[in-house]
Amino acid sequence: MTLSLQRTVSEAVRPPRTLFVRWPFGHPFGEAGARAQQLHVLLALLDLARDATEPGLIVDAPWRWRRETYDDPLREGDAS
Numbered sequence: 468m469t470l471s472l473q474r475t476v477s478e479a480v481r482p483p484r485t486l487f488v489r490w491p492f493g494h495p496f497g498e499a500g501a502r503a504q505q506l507h508v509l510l511a512l513l514d515l516a517r518d519a520t521e522p523g524l525i526v527d528a529p530w531r532w533r534r535e536t537y538d539d540p541l542r543e544g545d546a547s
Contacts, residue, residue, distance in 0.1 A: 489532065
């Protein structure tokens with residue numbers, strides 16, 4: 468399982484499963500202090516670990532850097 472900031476490296480290395488995010492280096496889980504954003508990344512990784520069956524699968528994350536609003540996926544009553 469890999470969280471990747473460089474798709475070309477992931478394609479060359481071919482880890483079993485990869486979540487690719489188009490975010491700046493040093494921020495694979497998101498902005499510092501952005502708990503909801505970071506939880507979305509972590510939960511996406513866990514979903515990928517559970518659901519992916521194709522070896523070498525690379526999934527492009529749907530988020531954009533600093534242009535998304537994230538509900539807290541662990542807070543009751545929030546939609547995720």
